[in-house]
Amino acid sequence: MFVAKVTGSLVSTQKADSLVGHKLLIVEPYRLEADQRRSLVSTGRTLVAVDGLGAGEGDYVLLTQGSSARLTPETREAPIDTVVVGIVDQVHIDQQSVYSREEE
Amino acid sequence: MFVAKVTGSLVSTQKADSLVGHKLLIVEPYRLEADQRRSLVSTGRTLVAVDGLGAGEGDYVLLTQGSSARLTPETREAPIDTVVVGIVDQVHIDQQSVYSREEE
Amino acid sequence: MFVAKVTGSLVSTQKADSLVGHKLLIVEPYRLEADQRRSLVSTGRTLVAVDGLGAGEGDYVLLTQGSSARLTPETREAPIDTVVVGIVDQVHIDQQSVYSREEE
Amino acid sequence: MFVAKVTGSLVSTQKADSLVGHKLLIVEPYRLEADQRRSLVSTGRTLVAVDGLGAGEGDYVLLTQGSSARLTPETREAPIDTVVVGIVDQVHIDQQSVYSREEE
Amino acid sequence: MFVAKVTGSLVSTQKADSLVGHKLLIVEPYRLEADQRRSLVSTGRTLVAVDGLGAGEGDYVLLTQGSSARLTPETREAPIDTVVVGIVDQVHIDQQSVYSREEE
Numbered sequence: 001m002f003v004a005k006v007t008g009s010l011v012s013t014q015k016a017d018s019l020v021g022h023k024l025l026i027v028e029p030y031r032l033e034a035d036q037r038r039s040l041v042s043t044g045r046t047l048v049a050v051d052g053l054g055a056g057e058g059d060y061v062l063l064t065q066g067s068s069a070r071l072t073p074e075t076r077e078a079p080i081d082t083v084v085v086g087i088v089d090q091v092h093i094d095q096q097s098v099y100s101r102e103e104e
Numbered sequence: 105m106f107v108a109k110v111t112g113s114l115v116s117t118q119k120a121d122s123l124v125g126h127k128l129l130i131v132e133p134y135r136l137e138a139d140q141r142r143s144l145v146s147t148g149r150t151l152v153a154v155d156g157l158g159a160g161e162g163d164y165v166l167l168t169q170g171s172s173a174r175l176t177p178e179t180r181e182a183p184i185d186t187v188v189v190g191i192v193d194q195v196h197i198d199q200q201s202v203y204s205r206e207e208e
Numbered sequence: 209m210f211v212a213k214v215t216g217s218l219v220s221t222q223k224a225d226s227l228v229g230h231k232l233l234i235v236e237p238y239r240l241e242a243d244q245r246r247s248l249v250s251t252g253r254t255l256v257a258v259d260g261l262g263a264g265e266g267d268y269v270l271l272t273q274g275s276s277a278r279l280t281p282e283t284r285e286a287p288i289d290t291v292v293v294g295i296v297d298q299v300h301i302d303q304q305s306v307y308s309r310e311e312e
Numbered sequence: 313m314f315v316a317k318v319t320g321s322l323v324s325t326q327k328a329d330s331l332v333g334h335k336l337l338i339v340e341p342y343r344l345e346a347d348q349r350r351s352l353v354s355t356g357r358t359l360v361a362v363d364g365l366g367a368g369e370g371d372y373v374l375l376t377q378g379s380s381a382r383l384t385p386e387t388r389e390a391p392i393d394t395v396v397v398g399i400v401d402q403v404h405i406d407q408q409s410v411y412s413r414e415e416e
Numbered sequence: 417m418f419v420a421k422v423t424g425s426l427v428s429t430q431k432a433d434s435l436v437g438h439k440l441l442i443v444e445p446y447r448l449e450a451d452q453r454r455s456l457v458s459t460g461r462t463l464v465a466v467d468g469l470g471a472g473e474g475d476y477v478l479l480t481q482g483s484s485a486r487l488t489p490e491t492r493e494a495p496i497d498t499v500v501v502g503i504v505d506q507v508h509i510d511q512q513s514v515y516s517r518e519e520e
Binding site for chain 5: 215216217218219220221222223224225226227232234236250252253254255256257258265273274275277278285286287288289290
């Protein structure tokens with residue numbers, strides 16, 4: 001799993017039947033900034049995730065990929081390989097806060 | 105999942121029996137351009153995807169990989185790891201449009 | 209899936225029982241050359257694939273990875289994660305030929 | 313599998329039901345330092361792993377990813393793709409110790 | 417699958433029950449040297465693999481990853497995602513030997 005920031009959304013009318021009704025979010029995976037180790041920064045990658053938790057733009061989310069992405073009630077048996085499994089409240093690294101949802 | 109642009113096709117006569125009849129598209133994964141964040145740009149990667157939705161050259165599509173790629177009616181039980189699950193109509197990032205199918 | 213060029217082979221005497229009798233090819237994944245977009249070039253990666261289609265050195269092949277690699281008659285229930293699912297005859301990108309088996 | 317260092321933790325209140333009660337660790341994958349080959353160094357990546365072994369900050373752990381991450385008693389049937397399967401005591405490379413938990 | 421060199425080992429006392437008794441090797445994935453194409457060189461990555469074939473330090477091995485890594489008698493139902501499926505005797509590329517176990 002990894003942390004990503006929700007930065008947008010995707011609209012698709014023609015899609016696999018089992019995707020109908022699923023909210024599709026644009027998410028950008030984040031990593032620890034390597035020099036100061038005090039903040040999260042974008043990896044430059046852009047993914048699309050299914051969300052059943054109500055995450056909104058600007059939220060940091062926890063993503064699961066692969067076959068495990070199908071193990072939520074919403075994604076079972078669907079052709080989905082990336083899913084939001086949590087909305088992130090806090091990330092602590094080296095015993096310091098590098099992200100807090102409240103402070104945003 | 106991720107967004108890719110359909111840029112070509114692949115012909116293979118000698119292939120696994122369960123691939124016969126499948127349309128094989130050349131697709132190039134795209135990501136958000138990092139500086140202006142106003143457009144999608146190629147990642148430089150080249151993949152091959154099975155398509156059951158009728159995507160054409162120039163279309164942006166949503167791709168699923170891994171075992172989940174087998175969860176469409178067309179791909180079940182076939183040795184396929186990348187499938188088109190949607191034709192993209194619009195992508196919004198930072199509350200702005202970075203891709204719209206109509207404007208192409 | 210992706211396109212790779214067969215450039216060699218691998219011999220292993222001590223191996224998992226279920227691999228006995230399988231032909232092991234050295235394959236190098238290829239991608240579209242980014243500037244001119246008129247040819248395929250090596251990604252610099254080196255993989256090993258199981259082949260049940262009779263691909264030879266110099267052939268371009270279509271590879272499937274992950275659990276889907278086990279969905280051919282030859283690879284079922286074996287510890288194999290990369291398999292040749294097609295021998296490539298032609299690749300068209302931007303409505304031009306970037307590879308044709310006959311011209312090689 | 314690969315070695316990673318536990319450097320933090322993540323708090324998520326809104327999450328998939330099957331994740332409730334799971335400890336979420338921030339882990340940074342490590343690799344052998346390439347020049348001297350005498351120590352482990354960070355790859356610069358940041359992942360989130362489920363831990364059922366009681367690993368603490370500063371520990372080096374062995375991680376498993378993909379569907380195999382669900383094959384521990386704690387992670388079965390959960391949307392989890394990265395799990396701690398061991399706390400590392402020692403790593404030997406080129407017949408020298410490159411990590412020993414006791415010396416930390 | 418890919419070729420890797422066994423360069424060390426890992427000791428873990430606290431680990432998942434199903435990992436007890438498994439030998440854990442440090443392995444470094446290798447690729448073809450790109451300029452001369454006459455030797456194998458390290459990719460700089462460091463992985464951990466389970467071995468049931470008796471591979472020793474200095475050996476080149478064939479590795480399988482993902483769910484297929486569980487399809488050996490030793491790894492079935494264990495949280496393992498990387499396994500040695502063969503000890504490499506010879507690698508030929510461009511009709512020349514780039515590795516031979518006997519010559520080492």
